[in-house]
Amino acid sequence: MRTISNVSVSILAVLVLGSGLARAEEQATAATPVPAPFVPLVYQGLNGAGAGKHVVLVSGDEEYRSEEALPQLARILSSQHGFRCTVLFAIDPATGAIDPDKRDSIPGLAALDTADLLVLFTRFRRLPDEDMRHVVAYVESGKPIIGIRTATHAFAYEPDSKSPYARWSWDSQQWPGGFGKQVLGETWVAHHGKHGTESTRGVVPESAKALPILRGVRDVWGPTDVYAVGALPPDAIVLLEGSILANMEPTAAAVDDARNAPRMPIAWIRERALAGGKKQRVACATIGSSQDLRSRDLRRLYVNLAYWGLGLEDQIAAEPRAEVVGTFEPTPFGFGAFRRGMKPADFALPAPAKTPSGG
Secondary structure (H helix, E strand, O other): OOOOOHHHHHHHHHHHHHHHHHHHHHHHHHHOOOOOOOOOEEEOOOOOOOOOOEEEEEEEOOOOOHHHHHHHHHHHHHHHHOOEEEEEOOEOOOOOOEOOOOOOOOOOHHHHHHOOEEEEEEOOEOOOHHHHHHHHHHHHHOOOEEEEHHHHHOEOOOOOOOOOOHHHOOOOOOOOOHHHHHHHOOOOOOEOOOOOOOOEEEEOOHHHOOOHHHOOOOOEEEOOOOEOOOOOOOOOEEEEEEEEEOOOOOOOOEOOOHHHOOOEEEEEEEEEEOHHHOEEEEEEEOOOOOOHHHOHHHHHHHHHHHHHHOOOHHHOOOOOOOOOOOOOOOOOOOOOOOOOOOOHHHHOOOOOOOOOOOO
16 A cells, blocks of 8 residues: 655645645735826816916815815816816825825825925825925925915924924924914914804905905805914915804804904915025915815915916906816815725816817
């Protein structure tokens, strides 16, 4: 009778085990596809005052749906005003999907190296130094910036961080208030209106009504609440004040209490002094969630801010174009409420239909 040696059994076991592991690896690879290489969302500018100018819009907040607001703003700036717009998102590197909860991942920031205008709508981001350096280089170049809502607290670093950019944190002691305070004019303070139950009416102060940057801006309302703002820099010009409304409807009355006396600034501009006598055009608005952008006149304000930032204010029309482009169904603000599985390409506009040729 033929017998099998211990050595033969061992070899057989290894072969069987190896075959099983190989099949398991194949199955795992098939179940977890490698995400496609990152491709930024770009809207090519058509004819308009912005032709030849590159606007980079950076989203990344967990609550106010910047990932929906900025593609719509980019569509308006590109299709109606001629700007070439690149939109960047917080991305889950494992899937390639947009995930605002990924605070350390905004691929594509090298686009800022060729940008003429930065529109920033992030919240408490902690980016790798190799990515953050593009943001810092852009800001330090003196080129214009527009900050939206949570951009006042755009970055957050741990207290013991060794990053060379830790001073950009919203709560920095080294550079008090970090990027928000030092560049935009304010960092995170508090909610002034009641979050989720009191909305905001934008009021143009008398001193700003004649400014070209407010052409066409008369009726601004949004469901987000008014943020508290401390003392703005002396060079700041307030464009809109926030009247706290009693509920979440645009027809609601203003609350009759001290929070509206005086009203908080919700939009302002400043020309930030830089070394060598240069000045940087900076704008900030604490109203601007995706739902807020249902307001046509708020969309107009952001268009006008882009023109002003780039020195094109003499080309701001009496009634600036700011129609919604494509489908725009903004998601209500809230943590964990983002549309899961969305990718940057999902915000691309369909190619225009080709006109048949021939007779």
